[in-house]
Amino acid sequence: MNMKDALSGFLLSSLFLAGSAAHAATQLSTSGFDLELTESVDSSSFGMNVVSDENGTIKIAMRGAGAPDTALQVDYSWRSDGDQALTQLSGSVRQGYQITSLTLSGTLTGLLEVDTSGVGYSYWNEGKATNSAKVRWSIWQPDLAPLAADWKTENLNGVTNFSMSLALHNTGTFVSNILSLVDVFALCASVTYPHGEIPILYRGPSRSEIRFGDMMLTAQVSAVPEPETYVMLLAGLGLMALGRRVPGRSRRH
Secondary structure: OOHHHHHHHHHHHHHHHHHHOOOOEOEEEOOOEEEEEEEOOOHHHOEEEEEEEEOOEEEEEEEOOOOOOEEEEEOOOEEEEEEEEEEEEEEEEOOOEEEEEEEEEEEEEEEEEEOOOOOOOOOEEOOEEEEEEEEEEEEEOOOOOOEEEEEEEEOOOEEEEEEEEEEEEEOOEEEEEEEEEEEEEEEOEEEEEOOOOOOEEEEEOEEEEEEEEEEEEEEEEEEOOOHHHHHHHHHHHHHHHHHHHHHHHHOOO
16 A cells, blocks of 8 residues: 555545534634535535635535445355446535635545466466546536546555545536546456366465545635725726826926
């Protein structure tokens, strides 16, 4: 396992657990926007909480936003399995603010095990184990084309992190769709040992699993000047322009 990936995953989980102690819910409010869970495969397992909200950066930890854990062990023949989940969040930006970018990040853990005890023997049939995971993230805004990003990993044996960012300038409402998919496959190893006239068949187990960890939604938020501010700014610029013209005329003789 890569030490950097493992440490990043640990820190993300620690942040979520720290925030969860305060409150994990299906809706929350921040300094720049409100957010609510509107669709989930299992809303009872979903929870989100604000980890930090300062200097225009808002971090929201989410539990249960990814596809369910998927694992299988094969001791005979082969098997495959898969699952998916859609987590939909609806947001409303507070008056006087705008979201300039959103980043979705998280961790995944995978395990691949194949029996190799019979390698080197005659009639050895090698086992196989594979897994894959995919995240399709999209942002929908009124009267605008949807924004989307994709991430995928295959044959994960350890821990990995993912991160996707989308740039936007939203001052109204938006919908965030997180579609996650996982697949696993395992084929047992086998070998036939001759023993007199009766062959002895040996089968070695194979195991494959993959699971999503906690996810983090990071928003960059900035203030939007009120219309009155623009009026005052234009008036000030007008006065400055007038002030520059008057001295120019006084120098003419």
